[in-house]
Amino acid sequence: MVSIYTAMFALTMQGFSQAPASAVKxxxxxxxxxxxxxxxxxxxxxxxxxxxxSRGSMSARAFDRAPAIWRELPPxxxxxxxxxxxxxxxxxxxxxxxxxxxxxxxxxxxxxSGFRHTGIDIQAPKMRPIVAPFSGRINFKIxxxxxxxxxxxxxxxxxxxxxxxxxxxxxxxxxxxxxxxxRPGDRVQMGQLIGYVGNSGxxxxxxxxxxxxxPKGIRNPYFSLKSGQKxxxxxxxxxxxxxxxxxxxxxxxxxxxxxxxxxxxxxVIAVAKQTSNGAVTAYAKPTFVNINVRSEVAPDTFPLENxxxxxxxxxxxxxxxxxxxxxxxxxxxxxxxx
Numbered sequence: 001m002v003s004i005y006t007a008m009f010a011l012t013m014q015g016f017s018q019a020p021a022s023a024v025k026x027x028x029x030x031x032x033x034x035x036x037x038x039x040x041x042x043x044x045x046x047x048x049x050x051x052x053x054s055r056g057s058m059s060a061r062a063f064d065r066a067p068a069i070w071r072e073l074p075p076x077x078x079x080x081x082x083x084x085x086x087x088x089x090x091x092x093x094x095x096x097x098x099x100x101x102x103x104x105x106x107x108x109x110x111x112x113s114g115f116r117h118t119g120i121d122i123q124a125p126k127m128r129p130i131v132a133p134f135s136g137r138i139n140f141k142i143x144x145x146x147x148x149x150x151x152x153x154x155x156x157x158x159x160x161x162x163x164x165x166x167x168x169x170x171x172x173x174x175x176x177x178x179x180x181x182x183r184p185g186d187r188v189q190m191g192q193l194i195g196y197v198g199n200s201g202x203x204x205x206x207x208x209x210x211x212x213x214x215p216k217g218i219r220n221p222y223f224s225l226k227s228g229q230k231x232x233x234x235x236x237x238x239x240x241x242x243x244x245x246x247x248x249x250x251x252x253x254x255x256x257x258x259x260x261x262x263x264x265x266x267x268v269i270a271v272a273k274q275t276s277n278g279a280v281t282a283y284a285k286p287t288f289v290n291i292n293v294r295s296e297v298a299p300d301t302f303p304l305e306n307x308x309x310x311x312x313x314x315x316x317x318x319x320x321x322x323x324x325x326x327x328x329x330x331x332x333x334x335x336x337x338x
Contacts, residue, residue: 069185073139075146076154076213078118085109085116090214092153092224094133095191098124098208099231099284108220119156119211120221126206127165127176128197129284130157131234132188133224139184143177143200147188154213155221159206161198165286170200175286180255180269181315191235193271193282236272236282240333245319247276249330252289252318256310259293266293266304266329271315291320293329302334311335 079085085108096102102124110117132138136149144158162172174180178195188194199206212221236253245251254268270289272282293304302316303309314335320327 069139073137073146073148073185075139075141075144076156076211076218078156078211078213078218080115080118082111082114082116085118086217086219088219089223090212090219091227092134092151092212092214092221094224094228095131096225096228096230097130097133097155097157097194097210098122098197099129099131099233100124102128104222104225106220106222108222118218119209120225121207121209122197122225123205123207124197126161126163126196126198127285128206129234130160130194130197130208131231132190132192132194133228135188135190138182138186138188138194140178140182142172143198145178145194152215156211156213157194158209159198159200159203160208161196161206162200163198175269179271180286181271181313183313189235189237191231192237193234193284196285233284234282236280238272238274238280239315240317241278243317243333244278245274245276249276249319249321250274250327252291252320252327253315254289254318255315256307256312257288259304259307261305264292264294265290266318268318289327291318291327291329293318293332297329298332299334302332 087109102122104120104122107117107121108119132147133155134147134149134151134153136147136151136154138145138147140146143160143162144156145160146154146156148154160177162170162177164171164173165176176196177198179193182188182194197206197208203209210221210225212219212224238253243251251274252268252270253272253274254270256266257269258267259265260267268289268291270283270287272280274280295304298304316335317331317333318329319331319333320329322328
């Protein structure tokens with residue numbers, strides 16, 4: 001593969017009609033990455049020109065869709081200059097994107113090392129849940145996400161957590177950065193878990209940098225944040241709501257993380273749970289659960305004997321009972337590939 005610099009030089013010297021096809025393709029594939037890098041640099045620091053990151057081990061179908069989704073839902077690009085930003089007040093109906101108590105001020109349009117601050121910094125402890133401020137379609141890359149809202153607005157958040165909890169190792173474990181059930185291009189509902197607050201990039205402390213982009217470009221999110229509904233925890237849009245667990249059962253909505261055939265133990269990361277009375281609780285932090293699964297419980301469409309065929313970013317349901325402190329699966333409803 002030619003480098004971006006070689007490709008750009010070829011295009012400059014030879015023109016598009018004479019340049020090698022590999023050079024044209026390379027430049028084209030990097031344009032959206034460069035745009036994302038520009039919009040995500042909120043403090044000082046080098047541009048991140050890495051390709052969009054998708055969750056490891058996602059299904060082949062989702063992997064094949066990723067480049068198309070990147071072109072369809074590119075990141076909103078904020079101005080990167082000393083020029084004043086729009087000053088008109090905009091009120092977008094939303095929920096506040098960080099749950100529980102936080103602190104923030106109107107820092108939109110502040111001068112930051114030669115450019116205007118393009119969002120509001122919402123300060124909160126590491127691993128505080130971040131939720132979708134409004135419903136729409138999501139796209140993301142390493143420690144940044146953006147949503148194309150059904151309301152005609154777009155939002156962008158960055159500096160999500162890149163550390164193993166309790167450390168500052170920068171390991172970029174996706175399970176501690178984003179909700180486990182997200183895939184580029186997914187629809188998200190207002191209040192749904194997106195990820196967790198961090199101090200990635202050049203952040204000087206844990207916070208979420210939050211931007212709003214309207215039909216006429218970037219706007220100050222401060223007034224929408226002030227009027228936004230505050231949540232005490234994430235919401236979870238439960239599918240098959242009428243399929244409740246029976247008495248004594250718990251329904252776990254989970255994503256697959258591994259299976260040990262010697263012990264029949266399946267490791268999952270839980271997104272939500274439902275009790276027999278119908279109450280649904282969304283998890284506000286990464287919660288890994290071991291569930292014992294007998295072979296007769298796992299349906300044919302859920303190949304535990306070949307777990308690499310099980311998508312790791314699609315939610316499925318496990319109906320389980322607890323026995324001697326261990327969870328025993330009684331029924332599994334496999335994930336549905338879109």
